[in-house]
Amino acid sequence: MVRRKLFSSFCFGSNRGAIFTLDSIIAVFVVLIILTISVFFMARSEEPSISDIQASRIANDIFALLDYQNILRNFNIFEINTEINSLLPKEYTMEYKIECDKRKYDSRTNLTTIQQSIFSGERVFIDSKFNNCVVRYWIWTK
Amino acid sequence: MAKGQLSSMDLAISVMVFVFLLVSIISFWNIYVLRFDANLNHKELALKAVTITDLMVENTGIPTAWNKTTAQVIGLTEKDRRLDSNKLSALLNMSYSQIKGYLNIDANEFYFRVVDMNGALVKAQGQVVEIGNQTANTDFIVKIRRFTLYGSQKTVLEFLLWQ
Numbered sequence: 001m002v003r004r005k006l007f008s009s010f011c012f013g014s015n016r017g018a019i020f021t022l023d024s025i026i027a028v029f030v031v032l033i034i035l036t037i038s039v040f041f042m043a044r045s046e047e048p049s050i051s052d053i054q055a056s057r058i059a060n061d062i063f064a065l066l067d068y069q070n071i072l073r074n075f076n077i078f079e080i081n082t083e084i085n086s087l088l089p090k091e092y093t094m095e096y097k098i099e100c101d102k103r104k105y106d107s108r109t110n111l112t113t114i115q116q117s118i119f120s121g122e123r124v125f126i127d128s129k130f131n132n133c134v135v136r137y138w139i140w141t142k
Numbered sequence: 143m144a145k146g147q148l149s150s151m152d153l154a155i156s157v158m159v160f161v162f163l164l165v166s167i168i169s170f171w172n173i174y175v176l177r178f179d180a181n182l183n184h185k186e187l188a189l190k191a192v193t194i195t196d197l198m199v200e201n202t203g204i205p206t207a208w209n210k211t212t213a214q215v216i217g218l219t220e221k222d223r224r225l226d227s228n229k230l231s232a233l234l235n236m237s238y239s240q241i242k243g244y245l246n247i248d249a250n251e252f253y254f255r256v257v258d259m260n261g262a263l264v265k266a267q268g269q270v271v272e273i274g275n276q277t278a279n280t281d282f283i284v285k286i287r288r289f290t291l292y293g294s295q296k297t298v299l300e301f302l303l304w305q
Contacts, residue, residue, distance in 0.1 A: 050185070057286075
């Protein structure tokens with residue numbers, strides 16, 4: 001009889017508010033733990049993929065080759081584009097911008113419309129007139 | 143309905159809901175942990191392969207003029223991205239397990255080759271530049287292609303790595 005009275009007062013009596021508060025605190029605590037773990041796993045899974053890692057290396061390699069073949073230094077855009085088209089794998093798109101003293105070329109259209117991750121880099125070289133030049137490039141998967 | 147009956151029914155329903163949720167969460171958790179592990183392993187393998195190709199095409203190695211007996215670090219170029227035929231030849235004269243040891247990939251298998259832009263294997267001092275067997279018996283494989291110069295010829299260094 002006494003036990004039933006105690007139970008009744010615990011569940012339906014004056015302590016009811018305290019139980020619900022405790023219950024909600026535990027629930028919020030559990031939700032926060034789950035959220036934290038989910039965010040951690042999502043952050044880890046958003047590390048760059050293999051094609052993303054490849055993209056930056058491919059662009060870097062292409063401009064290194066153009067530099068060593070003295071194609072960049074001649075500032076012959078047609079030749080540069082031909083070489084890029086022959087080397088760049090079909091699954092990638094690349095845009096670039098070259099700045100040499102007074103000569104400039106920019107192949108970019110509008111990078112803001114690209115939905116995929118864009119990787120960029122730059123290479124410094126000296127042109128045939130001994131000007132310091134910079135080529136900046138942006139590459140992404142199609 | 144009596145208060146005791148109501149509490150029992152409430153308890154039964156809550157236990158059922160709780161067990162159902164617990165089983166669902168544990169199942170989903172296991173599936174996602176497996177997927178996550180597989181994804182992470184693949185990325186680690188990819189990163190390892192990229193680092194190895196970086197080492198091969200952007201470095202001369204240690205010592206600079208290394209050979210089969212003096213090699214400490216394997217780099218295959220005379221200068222950045224320009225392959226050195228002596229180093230390619232030295233690499234070809236090493237055993238498969240010796241190369242794995244230098245690249246610190248004892249737990250993995252690899253396939254390495256250098257081809258021209260038409261896909262034909264190039265030769266270094268009369269030897270075809272190809273090491274390993276590319277018939278990997280796994281879906282878990284990473285392939286890295288790097289553009290290089292071999293003399294005046296444009297070439298592609300291909301490196302496959304798997305577990």
